[in-house]
Amino acid sequence: MKLVDQLGFVKRNMKKNKLRIFMTVLATTMGCSFLIVLASIGFGLQNSLMEEASSHQPLTQITVNGKMIDETYHEVTEEDLATIGATENVSAVVPQSRIYSHSEVTLEDEFRASVEGIITNFEAEKNSNFRLSEGEFPENENEIIVGYHLHEVLNKFDRTTLEYITTGDSNEELVSYDSNLLGKIVTFSFMDDSSETVFTDEYKIVGIADEPARDWVQDRSVYIGDERREDLLSLAGQEDFYNNVTAHVASVDQTEGVTNALKEEGFMVYSISEELRGINVFFTAFKAGLIFVGTIAVLIASIGIFNTMTMAVTERTHEIGIMKALGANPSVIKRMFLFESASIGLLGSLFGVAIAYGVSIAANFFIPLILEATTNSEGIDITFSYIPLQLVLIATGISVTVACISGFRPAAKATNVNVLSALRREA
Amino acid sequence: MINVEHLHYSYKIGKKGKKSTVPVLKDVNLEVGKGEIVSIVGRSGSGKSTLLNLLSGYITADSGKITINDRDVTNLSEKEWAKFRLEHFGFIFQNYELIPSLTAFENVELPLTLKGVPRKQREERTQILLESIGLSAHEDHYPNELSGGQQQRVSIARALITEPDIIFADEPTGSLDSETEEDVLKLIKDLNKNRNITFLMITHDQEVAAIADRTLKIHDGKMNQERGVYFEAR
Numbered sequence A: 001m002k003l004v005d006q007l008g009f010v011k012r013n014m015k016k017n018k019l020r021i022f023m024t025v026l027a028t029t030m031g032c033s034f035l036i037v038l039a040s041i042g043f044g045l046q047n048s049l050m051e052e053a054s055s056h057q058p059l060t061q062i063t064v065n066g067k068m069i070d071e072t073y074h075e076v077t078e079e080d081l082a083t084i085g086a087t088e089n090v091s092a093v094v095p096q097s098r099i100y101s102h103s104e105v106t107l108e109d110e111f112r113a114s115v116e117g118i119i120t121n122f123e124a125e126k127n128s129n130f131r132l133s134e135g136e137f138p139e140n141e142n143e144i145i146v147g148y149h150l151h152e153v154l155n156k157f158d159r160t161t162l163e164y165i166t167t168g169d170s171n172e173e174l175v176s177y178d179s180n181l182l183g184k185i186v187t188f189s190f191m192d193d194s195s196e197t198v199f200t201d202e203y204k205i206v207g208i209a210d211e212p213a214r215d216w217v218q219d220r221s222v223y224i225g226d227e228r229r230e231d232l233l234s235l236a237g238q239e240d241f242y243n244n245v246t247a248h249v250a251s252v253d254q255t256e257g258v259t260n261a262l263k264e265e266g267f268m269v270y271s272i273s274e275e276l277r278g279i280n281v282f283f284t285a286f287k288a289g290l291i292f293v294g295t296i297a298v299l300i301a302s303i304g305i306f307n308t309m310t311m312a313v314t315e316r317t318h319e320i321g322i323m324k325a326l327g328a329n330p331s332v333i334k335r336m337f338l339f340e341s342a343s344i345g346l347l348g349s350l351f352g353v354a355i356a357y358g359v360s361i362a363a364n365f366f367i368p369l370i371l372e373a374t375t376n377s378e379g380i381d382i383t384f385s386y387i388p389l390q391l392v393l394i395a396t397g398i399s400v401t402v403a404c405i406s407g408f409r410p411a412a413k414a415t416n417v418n419v420l421s422a423l424r425r426e427a
Numbered sequence B: 001m002i003n004v005e006h007l008h009y010s011y012k013i014g015k016k017g018k019k020s021t022v023p024v025l026k027d028v029n030l031e032v033g034k035g036e037i038v039s040i041v042g043r044s045g046s047g048k049s050t051l052l053n054l055l056s057g058y059i060t061a062d063s064g065k066i067t068i069n070d071r072d073v074t075n076l077s078e079k080e081w082a083k084f085r086l087e088h089f090g091f092i093f094q095n096y097e098l099i100p101s102l103t104a105f106e107n108v109e110l111p112l113t114l115k116g117v118p119r120k121q122r123e124e125r126t127q128i129l130l131e132s133i134g135l136s137a138h139e140d141h142y143p144n145e146l147s148g149g150q151q152q153r154v155s156i157a158r159a160l161i162t163e164p165d166i167i168f169a170d171e172p173t174g175s176l177d178s179e180t181e182e183d184v185l186k187l188i189k190d191l192n193k194n195r196n197i198t199f200l201m202i203t204h205d206q207e208v209a210a211i212a213d214r215t216l217k218i219h220d221g222k223m224n225q226e227r228g229v230y231f232e233a234r
């Protein structure tokens, strides 16, 4: 018997008892959408948490600290940088040194800001995917990149008193530079411990860093190339070491391998993904638990499928007898019943998925509103429910499998219908 | 065509502890040639239907050997029987056994559907057969919208559609009035003549036995070769 004809029979049989099939599909739909919505909370919360975590530091970034040898701490050396760079999957090593002394930037002798001076290697920054909002990476010594908010913190000051000037009105606000800094020449300087200016030089701003991921961070960094790092550090009275070395990988799943490799080398490393691993294990267990509870709902629906299929077989015993008497293959008869219960499962999960998406969208829209209203806070930006394709496939798989399993016994019963007793039972 | 040797069959009845066997067929021998019409007679309960059920593969013999179309079918599995039936047999049942949810057309088409014949070819063949049997006008009727005679003709058409080698008929005219019966018998006769189909028919009816080449009688679980009350071939 051809597959189309088998499916044709299945369709006809299902149409014959629309109400019964509808109720069974409805139960499956409810079970399936319950499963998806429940599990989507696990996925949603995990996503929110991951997003929150990766806004501190990209997941592809690994902070490398020095080594602990014989209970003494050794800073990252030039040699170490080469070792880190040679580690498999490391795409860039960024060696940064911060100038701890009080640093300033002045523009046109009119605006001034205290800044955070960072000596870095631009080649490495570029490779590590350091993103600029404008401009480009410096090509020579006297070019620098500045933080996204520098123009905001550059405030007008009085040339003679060196005091900041405030607006004339009652607000007494400082006056910011507030226009594009790209291409401007600024003076960068820093002092030593006794507030003596020990370094001053002019630099051209060629690039402006991307806006920080987190809203409240004010980026007032000034990135200076490492051509003169030794001079600068000694002027600042600092020892010559790197105090922020980060290794970068191309994709998140390489982070763990690199982290472990660097640990083996003896470095003290830190990466967000390492921190997240524990959380991920927890969430995997949590999601599995939610899916398990949801599956119980599908199992309850499967009782309905079992009943429906058993009734269908009983109702059709005579018909099955005739078909077998004429020479229908018993396994074809079995398959037709399995198709029927699988269709119920499939229909149920189709509707279930659609409903689950609706519920999920509604939950993500309304729950923050309710929370904002009840807690009087603003801008709650958490995904409560997230339905990845993976979850849809899992739920559909579970529903169809459970439907098939519950159709199995009725289908076997249909196969074993005795021709003679089926025919003797008058039509 | 059909060869039966030393066939024994008994029904097992009763529940646990009170089991007993009812011997129905005892050492039945039978030979039917190609293109023959053979009718089987015998008293009610003599085992006629049982014999037909054994030949159709609905039940399995206790002992003995059945050969059909030169194939030993005695020990075929359920699946093999199904295939064999579909391939070689047509069935006319006493109470038609049409599927109530299928139209006359679809009922006749069913064996071809089971065989996996392509739809177009299937519908063409069904159309032609229904016409020749005079049922075209009723092809969209469901069985409960047909008269007894019409239903019987639909079931005959269903037996014929696969152009089988053998048609088994259990009381093919049992529930027909004499005029319709005449039509049906004429149809059987024609089919036998034109398509050389072998018929094995059970009957109580003298008219039916009359069109047979031979009439066999089952008595006391045994087959009496070519003897019997209705022994007056054409």
Ligand SMILES: Nc1ncnc2c1ncn2[C@@H]1O[C@H](COP(=O)(O)OP(=O)(O)OP(=O)(O)O)[C@@H](O)[C@H]1O
Pocket (backbone or CB within 6 Å): B011, B012, B013, B022, B024, B042, B043, B044, B045, B046, B047, B048, B049, B050, B051
């Ligand atoms: N399923 C069964 N279980 C037990 N005994 C049975 C069964 N079917 C038939 N019998 C017995 O087998 C014997 C033969 O039955 P069978 O149906 O073959 O008779 P028959 O010749 O076809 O009779 P009829 O002309 O009335 O149809 C009967 O005595 C009957 O009681």
Ligand SMILES: [Mg+2]
Pocket (backbone or CB within 6 Å): B048, B049, B050, B170
């Ligand atoms: Mg009988």
